[in-house]
Amino acid sequence: MPELPEVETVRRGLQPVLEGARLARVEARRADLRFPFPDGFVQRLTGATIQRLDRRAKYLMAELDRGETLVMHLGMSGRFEIARPEGAVRPGEFHYAADPDPKHAHVVFETEAGERVTYYDPRRFGYMALLDTAARDQHPWFAGLGPEPLSPAFNAERLAGAFAGRKQGPKTLLLDQRIVAGLGNIYVCEALNRARISPFKPAGAIKPARLGPLVEIIREVLGEAIAAGGSTLRDYAAADGALGYFQHRFRAYGREGQPCLNEACKGVIAREVQAGRSTFFCPACQK
């Protein structure tokens, strides 16, 4: 469940539990997710205190008091759930309800306060690493990342530079995390539909005057989605189990054959495969 709004929703859900918390127990139930866990993963985390929980693009970053940062990416199907102890317990002993999905519970973090955060990921496209905090931004995952779409660094000039001379459509380029970091298939489809820009138009041929509005629409869509707690497709968006509800506001994504909702447009949403991924758009008004 992971584009920027979902990851941000997860961050906000985990923050009250993890920020300032000491990890009393950590469990990795397998040797790898998408990549192997780093050497000494459990030992390096056990006893550490999480000072801050941040997000960059689609990465969650838990900065430890040991000079390292736990970096987590949710891939396609990663999800966190918080469990609190139930029933009477002796000091330091906790009892939890049975895990409803133990098969996909790959990592467990237990805080000193007894709260348990479990990472589930059926497809295991997610990954975790421990990076030296001081050198974190130089790591290949972060060094080439484009600006945060909600920051001033993302603007029309920047987009114009990235689109210049490119034959690929804006759909493909906006998914490129080096150009702007955090967008995924849903929100690119939504933003281009609202901006009435064709996903297939050679990006270099888009009039510069349309890029300012596109930037603003991207911010608007992401802002609305964050406010809605993200989009819930097959998973929970928030770590506390709350469902995001932005999916009810999709105007393009997943709406093949349904009417375009743009004002004064009588078009019908179509689906086409572009660069191996589904693109939903309105052929009538997206030019």
Added chain:
DNA sequence: CCCACGACCTGTGGGC
């Protein structure tokens, strides 16, 4: 450098 495409892994939903 640019671009298309397959690979990674598992689950689910629709059509026959």
Added chain:
DNA sequence: TGCCCACAGGTCGTGG
């Protein structure tokens, strides 16, 4: 009912 295929929110590596 059961089976098979298409498809799923993301990257990454290869090859032209």
